Amino acid sequence: MKNHVIAWRNIWRNRRRTLITAASVFFGVIFAAVMSSMQEGSYGKMIDNVVKFYSGYLQVQQEDYWDNRTINNTFLLTDSLLREVEEVPRVTGTAPRLESFALASSEELTRGVAVIGIDPVREAAITDPAKWIISGRYLTPGDSGLLIGDELASYLRISIGDTLVLLGMGYHGVSAAGKYPVRGIFRYPLPKFNREFVYLDLRQAQELYWAPGRITSLVVMVRDHYDMPEVRRALRERIRPPLRVMSWDEMQPELVQIIASDRMGGRIFKAILYIIIGFGILGTVIMMFSERKRELAVMIAIGMQKRTLAAVLFLETLYIALLGVLTGLLASLVINTWFYHHPIRITGQAAKAFTDMGIEPVYAFSLMPSIFLNQMITVFILVMVISLYPVVRIARLDISKALRG
Amino acid sequence: MLIAVSWRNIWRNRVRSLVVITAITLGIMAGIFSTAFMRGMMEQRMDTAIRTEISNLRVQDSLFRKTSELRYFIPGGTGLAGRLDTLPHVAGCSPRIVVQAMISSAESGTGVTLTGVMPQEERRVTDVAEKLIEGEYLTGVRRNPVLISKKLADKLDIHLRSRVVITLQDLHKDLTAAAFRVVGIYRTTNTSWDETHVFVRYDDLRRLTSLPPEAAHVLAIRTDDDRFTPELQERIRSLAPGLEVLTWKEISPELTYISAAMDQYMYLFIAIILLALLFGIINTMLMVILERRKEIGMLLAIGMSRTRIYLMIILETVMLTMAGGVSGVLFGTLLAKHFEHHYIDLSMFGKGLEQLGYNTLVHTHIDLAMLINVTLMVMLTGILAALYPAWKAIRYDPAEALRTE
Numbered sequence: 001m002k003n004h005v006i007a008w009r010n011i012w013r014n015r016r017r018t019l020i021t022a023a024s025v026f027f028g029v030i031f032a033a034v035m036s037s038m039q040e041g042s043y044g045k046m047i048d049n050v051v052k053f054y055s056g057y058l059q060v061q062q063e064d065y066w067d068n069r070t071i072n073n074t075f076l077l078t079d080s081l082l083r084e085v086e087e088v089p090r091v092t093g094t095a096p097r098l099e100s101f102a103l104a105s106s107e108e109l110t111r112g113v114a115v116i117g118i119d120p121v122r123e124a125a126i127t128d129p130a131k132w133i134i135s136g137r138y139l140t141p142g143d144s145g146l147l148i149g150d151e152l153a154s155y156l157r158i159s160i161g162d163t164l165v166l167l168g169m170g171y172h173g174v175s176a177a178g179k180y181p182v183r184g185i186f187r188y189p190l191p192k193f194n195r196e197f198v199y200l201d202l203r204q205a206q207e208l209y210w211a212p213g214r215i216t217s218l219v220v221m222v223r224d225h226y227d228m229p230e231v232r233r234a235l236r237e238r239i240r241p242p243l244r245v246m247s248w249d250e251m252q253p254e255l256v257q258i259i260a261s262d263r264m265g266g267r268i269f270k271a272i273l274y275i276i277i278g279f280g281i282l283g284t285v286i287m288m289f290s291e292r293k294r295e296l297a298v299m300i301a302i303g304m305q306k307r308t309l310a311a312v313l314f315l316e317t318l319y320i321a322l323l324g325v326l327t328g329l330l331a332s333l334v335i336n337t338w339f340y341h342h343p344i345r346i347t348g349q350a351a352k353a354f355t356d357m358g359i360e361p362v363y364a365f366s367l368m369p370s371i372f373l374n375q376m377i378t379v380f381i382l383v384m385v386i387s388l389y390p391v392v393r394i395a396r397l398d399i400s401k402a403l404r405g
Numbered sequence: 406m407l408i409a410v411s412w413r414n415i416w417r418n419r420v421r422s423l424v425v426i427t428a429i430t431l432g433i434m435a436g437i438f439s440t441a442f443m444r445g446m447m448e449q450r451m452d453t454a455i456r457t458e459i460s461n462l463r464v465q466d467s468l469f470r471k472t473s474e475l476r477y478f479i480p481g482g483t484g485l486a487g488r489l490d491t492l493p494h495v496a497g498c499s500p501r502i503v504v505q506a507m508i509s510s511a512e513s514g515t516g517v518t519l520t521g522v523m524p525q526e527e528r529r530v531t532d533v534a535e536k537l538i539e540g541e542y543l544t545g546v547r548r549n550p551v552l553i554s555k556k557l558a559d560k561l562d563i564h565l566r567s568r569v570v571i572t573l574q575d576l577h578k579d580l581t582a583a584a585f586r587v588v589g590i591y592r593t594t595n596t597s598w599d600e601t602h603v604f605v606r607y608d609d610l611r612r613l614t615s616l617p618p619e620a621a622h623v624l625a626i627r628t629d630d631d632r633f634t635p636e637l638q639e640r641i642r643s644l645a646p647g648l649e650v651l652t653w654k655e656i657s658p659e660l661t662y663i664s665a666a667m668d669q670y671m672y673l674f675i676a677i678i679l680l681a682l683l684f685g686i687i688n689t690m691l692m693v694i695l696e697r698r699k700e701i702g703m704l705l706a707i708g709m710s711r712t713r714i715y716l717m718i719i720l721e722t723v724m725l726t727m728a729g730g731v732s733g734v735l736f737g738t739l740l741a742k743h744f745e746h747h748y749i750d751l752s753m754f755g756k757g758l759e760q761l762g763y764n765t766l767v768h769t770h771i772d773l774a775m776l777i778n779v780t781l782m783v784m785l786t787g788i789l790a791a792l793y794p795a796w797k798a799i800r801y802d803p804a805e806a807l808r809t810e
Contacts, residue, residue, distance in 0.1 A: 024685065112515065113516070258761065261757060277684075279428030
């Protein structure tokens, strides 16, 4: 206990130096914490966008479907399968889908589109297309109409009520053709979806492609991507070939890699920052030691244990660092929380650069505890390493020489 | 003389000075290397974009650029291309027919951008011919040859010599289709682009779309040196009134935006590193003047002007900082130069990078302007760091300072 008090008092013997050193730690912590928060926030958003607008967290598919995404690799959705999946704990919802390609023609023009047959009620609980409808209305169960993205609608020059002809290839090679009125137009934050997606009621899609009762995937949702691995494991125990379970990271390995590479880049930068700050603390510790050499020698000469002295010096380093870390964490908590609730929207040219890469133009922040914990751990490790200096020097201290200094 | 004194003063406490110098060296080295790295990545991206995807200049009807409709072709386009090809600094001018179509194999179908090219001319403009991994580049007497990417081939589950059907809407708005045979498979470092770009012969596509002879949608031009692009743009504009002539910067402003933004980020990065170093330098110099209180008091007492003392401290700080700065720049440059010739392998992030269009084998890129800027920034940091300690030094009362033990 006494060591702590002594250490604490010692660091205030030179207020300015202590404060400046603590300030450098404060700066490093704030910077690293805010940067990490922004990164994790962005990743969360990117995953969210892909998962919530398209793939879902998990999908049950026919085992050949992913390598060969054709209408021939569909499977029959049975009630027993549905029940099995929904009984897995932490599954928040499921939705069946029939996806395929078609040529969509309005009176003027033709464009290739991705047709997604959905169950309007179940899909609402998952990707909720209704939320993004800007004109017309959402599909009702059994609806004979379709939903189309705003960019596609403007390219094809159609609006609500106009008819769209869909032409494609059906199950086992039969030609697929159908006419559908436009029920509603949607606008997602990602332009790619607005250019390529067309939503049909599932039964209508199954009729179009001559695949009654068949689906390409059963989308399974969980609360967030941290729950996903557990649910995937449980599902894989129950689902047997010819069916297969895929998770979003397996379906989008590019996204996983983009996130991983960015994360690594961030780690490298933070490492450099902390190394520099570490040198700053080391400099301070060296100064503190050399100016008290005589004093320390006197203490040892009159009987203080070298290791007690070493402990005190270690605590001094720790306290200076702690000063910086705690204030830094507090400040970064405030900043991150503020931006968590008020994400930064990007506009103009920058926004286009983002959407071109398929990312929503917004800076989201994350409040994951590990962000803050990591800073504490890093600084603690830094302090441990730096403290080796005074400990080694105390151990090697030549008392007789130092006394005369 | 002040310079020599300042320099020698730094080395009066070797350990302390070396700590600061090492910190600065590491920080600057990291800053320079990462800037060179990012620059290298950007250069490669822009190079790929120009060489493979968009070319230096494009001539097209402005309505075509906005709507991509078949009817907005350039009448006499191939003739114009021939004339433009003779202009100085034009390495090649390739007329193309571009149409949105659907390509289907026995298994699957998808929408693509179909480009009808004249192989000889096209080879002089883009390097897709060099990216072939199988087969040949649309030459040969085969009827209806088609060139697709590996990504597309995998998606459609086809290979060399497979048969595909291409369906599109011709000039009279009729849906028409024809069988093509895959004669070549290519692969660039931009898989998103690969997936949607398919090449056939100009003549075959013109017949299929019922376009009149000599019609073209886009004339793609490659210049032998990008610096001549703006003046060529002017010339071509006068030769082709009524048509839009755009440089790659105007076609893809996001590319230049990303490049400029990346530059800004890198300078920000270095500024943050310097800020972190600032604390350490200030602390060190404060210690220095405290140690030398008596000495400074003496100098003041024997008549050295306060201005001279102020300058001396600033000079000392700047020299200390620059010692680290220069060695940091040196080592950083050496490291970057090494990787200019030996690439850095990022293939573990391959899929993700390629989706965004970046190369996985990165060369770093250094330029003099960058090094000069960084050196100036370091010098500025030294001056800033010196302001407070120097101010403290000249406020010493000589009488009191002289009495320091």
